[in-house]
Amino acid sequence: xxxxxxxxxxxxxxxxxxxxxxxxxxxxxxxxxxxxxxxxxxxxxxxxxxxxxxxxxxxxxxxxxxxxxxxxxxxxxxxxxxxxxxxxxxxxxxxxxxxxxxxxxxxxxxxxxxxxxxxxxxxxxxxxxxxxxxxxxxxxxxxxxxxxxxxxxxxxxxxxxxxxxxxxxxxxxxxxxxxxxxxxxxxxxxxxxxxxxxxxxxxxxxxxxxxxxxxxxxxxxxxxxxxxxxxxxxxxxxxxxxxxxxxxxxxxxxxxxxxxxxxxxxxxxxxxxxx
Amino acid sequence: xxxxxxxxxxxxxxxxxxxxxxxxxxxxxxxxxxxxxxxxxxxxxxxxxxxxxxxxxxxxxxxxxxxxxxxxxxxxxxxxxxxxxxxxxxxxxxxxxxxxxxxxxxxxxxxxxxxxxxxxxxxxxxxxxxxxxxxxxxxxxxxxxxxxxxxxxxxxxxxxxxxxxxxxxxxxxxxxxxxxxxxxxxxxxxxxxxxxxxxxxxxxxxxxxxxxxxxxxxxxxxxxxxxxxxxxxxxxxxxxxxxxxxxxxxxxxxxxxxxxxx
Numbered sequence: 001x002x003x004x005x006x007x008x009x010x011x012x013x014x015x016x017x018x019x020x021x022x023x024x025x026x027x028x029x030x031x032x033x034x035x036x037x038x039x040x041x042x043x044x045x046x047x048x049x050x051x052x053x054x055x056x057x058x059x060x061x062x063x064x065x066x067x068x069x070x071x072x073x074x075x076x077x078x079x080x081x082x083x084x085x086x087x088x089x090x091x092x093x094x095x096x097x098x099x100x101x102x103x104x105x106x107x108x109x110x111x112x113x114x115x116x117x118x119x120x121x122x123x124x125x126x127x128x129x130x131x132x133x134x135x136x137x138x139x140x141x142x143x144x145x146x147x148x149x150x151x152x153x154x155x156x157x158x159x160x161x162x163x164x165x166x167x168x169x170x171x172x173x174x175x176x177x178x179x180x181x182x183x184x185x186x187x188x189x190x191x192x193x194x195x196x197x198x199x200x201x202x203x204x205x206x207x208x209x210x211x212x213x214x215x216x217x218x219x220x221x222x223x224x225x226x227x228x229x230x231x232x233x234x235x236x237x238x239x240x241x242x243x244x245x246x247x248x249x250x251x252x253x254x255x256x257x258x259x260x261x262x263x264x265x266x267x268x269x270x271x272x273x274x275x
Numbered sequence: 276x277x278x279x280x281x282x283x284x285x286x287x288x289x290x291x292x293x294x295x296x297x298x299x300x301x302x303x304x305x306x307x308x309x310x311x312x313x314x315x316x317x318x319x320x321x322x323x324x325x326x327x328x329x330x331x332x333x334x335x336x337x338x339x340x341x342x343x344x345x346x347x348x349x350x351x352x353x354x355x356x357x358x359x360x361x362x363x364x365x366x367x368x369x370x371x372x373x374x375x376x377x378x379x380x381x382x383x384x385x386x387x388x389x390x391x392x393x394x395x396x397x398x399x400x401x402x403x404x405x406x407x408x409x410x411x412x413x414x415x416x417x418x419x420x421x422x423x424x425x426x427x428x429x430x431x432x433x434x435x436x437x438x439x440x441x442x443x444x445x446x447x448x449x450x451x452x453x454x455x456x457x458x459x460x461x462x463x464x465x466x467x468x469x470x471x472x473x474x475x476x477x478x479x480x481x482x483x484x485x486x487x488x489x490x491x492x493x494x495x496x497x498x499x500x501x502x503x504x505x506x507x508x509x510x511x512x513x514x515x516x517x518x519x520x521x522x523x524x525x526x527x528x529x530x531x532x533x534x535x536x537x
Binding site: 004006007008010011013014015017018019021022023024025026028029074077078080081082084093095096097098099100102103104105106107108110111112113114115117119120121124151154155183208211212213214215218219229232233236237242245246249252253256257260 | 280281284285287288291292294295296298299301302305312313314315316355356358359361362363365366369370374377378380381383384385386387388389391392393394395396397400411412414415418421422472475476478479482483493496497500504508509512515516519520522523
């Protein structure tokens with residue numbers, strides 16, 4: 001009897017923690033959006049009827065998409081070079097990617113506050129070359145949020161892709177080259193398809209990470225560039241509109257899960273290594 | 276994979292890596308600037324912003340809370356996560372296949388949604404103390420590291436060694452502690468480090484779970500920045516980066532940094 005139950009006894013405490021402190025609370029947040037006194041879909045109608053909240057949703061999608069595209073391109077270039085480097089240079093590059101990754105979001109977003117601020121390095125530089133005559137405000141713009149987010153996610157992309165690109169056997173590349181493929185054809189027809197699953201995993205991490213971020217839009221976007229994360233906080237803790245906050249939370253959960261499920265399917269289908 | 280690199284690629288990659296590191300040096304410069312506002316390049320040199328950290332008691336108390344939460348939260352996650360990882364690997368056929376997906380939920384559900392839901396249902400709903408909810412929230416946040424990273428180690432462990440010990444009369448718990456655990460120690464260390472650093476840096480869960488007198492360092496930093504724009508935050512950031520350097524040194528010494536690309 002004990003022997004039959006032992007798997008459950010071992011996995012029990014961790015499962016219980018997830019059930020009681022994640023599934024039930026998050027479930028109750030989601031259910032709250034359907035049991036509103038004004039009707040079951042009223043909170044969603046309220047969300048989409050508000051031009052402001054709709055703008056926030058579109059802005060969040062837009063910023064997350066741009067961040068993902070830029071991060072994928074930059075991350076791919078950097079990881080591609082990392083994969084070709086001799087061991088010593090490679091480890092220096094890996095350190096340069098890991099260090100920011102292990103440094104907190106707050107610290108890394110804060111760095112861009114110094115970079116883009118009124119007394120920041122960018123303003124100082126532009127002033128000294130006479131490009132501008134007085135400091136311009138670069139903070140609280142969409143560009144500031146995107147720059148900081150790309151900075152946040154490129155290391156993640158590099159580390160995800162470096163492993164994948166290193167795993168591509170060099171015989172495959174050599175075979176293609178010796179058969180007369182141009183470097184671009186090798187990239188288009190050999191490297192890219194083999195890296196695609198890793199690329200998709202990385203892109204999903206970046207998109208969902210940007211879509212649900214709080215600290216970066218709060219610091220660099222402020223009220224002017226409100227995103228879903230900052231909207232959720234503002235609804236919950238400033239206006240105490242818990243139903244409104246729950247609706248934002250539910251939209252975040254649905255978008256995140258949808259993206260993860262669809263893209264993992266796509267990654268599996270595109271994986272040339274799998275059956 | 277090895278082939279010739281176009282110089283343009285190498286140059287672009289070099290610029291990317293410089294941009295990754297440069298902002299962190301800018302923080303270092305801003306932290307020693309002898310001005311009342313944040314600026315770079317630094318004007319003059321002073322250490323007063325570092326001593327200022329210690330004069331603001333909120334930084335001290337929140338740093339202690341952050342360390343406590345990260346340490347005990349990680350410990351709790353490993354304490355319940357290692358047995359779960361063991362069960363998932365050892366008794367794969369006897370457990371339903373969806374169970375391993377349950378332990379991915381803390382990654383799948385957006386952190387900020389989890390934080391908000393915990394505040395609503397647990398801090399207010401169950402009336403649990405703020406510190407307890409914060410601890411449980413962080414344990415949940417890092418549980419996937421415990422289950423998956425330790426699980427990856429267990430996947431390559433040969434359970435017949437453990438069975439040999441048990442059939443020779445070793446009690447199961449002792450067999451686990453003296454036979455299995457030493458063989459998966461790299462996974463446990465990796466899980467501990469990743470979990471600890473994730474917890475220390477967390478904003479989105481802690482955001483909703485701070486209460487009167489209890490807050491974490493990242494939340495305190497955010498609150499301070501809303502009122503002051505002086506170099507104190509830069510010097511706090513420098514101290515946090517020193518912590519990162521320490522963590523990287525531990526990773527390099529125990530596992531080698533290349534494990535992070537796997």
